[in-house]
Amino acid sequence: MSEINDLRRQIEDIDDQIVKLIVSRFELVKKVGEIKKEKNLPVTDEKREEEVRQRWILLARRYGLSESFVDTFLPILFSYSKIYEVNSAKKRRIVLLGYGGMARALASLFKLTKQEVVITGRDLLKAEKLSNEFNFVTMDILNAIRWGELIISTFPPAVLLSDFSSKIYSNIKGKIFMDISSSKNLVFPYIEEKSLKENFIYVSIHPLFGPYIYPVGERVAIIPSKSSNDDVVKDLVKFFRDNGLYPLVTTLEEHEKAMAIVQVIPHFYLLALSESINKLSKELDIDFSKYQTTNFREVYKLIRKINDIKDVIMEIQSLNPYADKARELGVRELNNLYNELLEKKK
């Protein structure tokens, strides 16, 4: 036993050094972040990440560490590095309409950059619960939008199109209003028209990440409207960059087409895959959880994630204007593959 204890003391010594070294690394990363902010550069630098990865792979080979360790460890290191790189940004008065997962993700970023944030919605108790998590403030909707400067709605499309939101649109003259919908085909023209009529500035955004906390370095699509000019867009690009995201200015059409590719098809396959796995395991009467391969584990993680946000996923399937085309193609490709494999058997 004392031999184990002795070894464990040595392990602890090494752990001490690892933690100290990681913190020293983060301190340097923080300095890189300050320079990037001065130079208006985004937090994420994919080229540099690949460079770092290649160095690590060489080191791993030299010292006999597995490459899979590198590929498991580095993404975690990078994602925490980026949290350290986000500094306080110019203070804006931000109103978050809604208190779901995406509101929480955005709130976590605004906490890192020390923004002034008011969280509000139809249920003020729920709004307060989220506010408390980050030490932000809750107000009723009308007071919040009177106070705020940037209004970010995390409401679902049906709410954005309702009379409830109309009341908001007619009380935000001169302010910037953003929605975060994944499918914008319905809401964009509707809010754009409201913004021209009610004299507010509408810029549609789409955070390209799920409802996870501290999404530093992730992308956000920005879609200008007829009521927003270049200065507003430039200002928002800087705002999102300073708040740790990677802004991408695009158009409504391009956005919807891109989402057909990166959301509609993958979600469609994953939902079907989820059902197929469940049904086959019942039919064959096998508890597959005991037999998880590494790849299966990754795939199943994704399946679980999308099942958690099934409402949003079904909404995208029904609202994206290219969804029918995408799904038809998806089914056709499955059939092709099916036939190809059948042919081989003959």
Ligand SMILES: C=C(O[C@@H]1C=C(C(=O)O)C=C[C@H]1O)C(=O)O
């Ligand atoms: C520290 C930097 O920022 C990020 C973090 C990196 C890291 O932890 O090594 C690498 C690239 C960037 O995505 C950098 O650009 O060097």
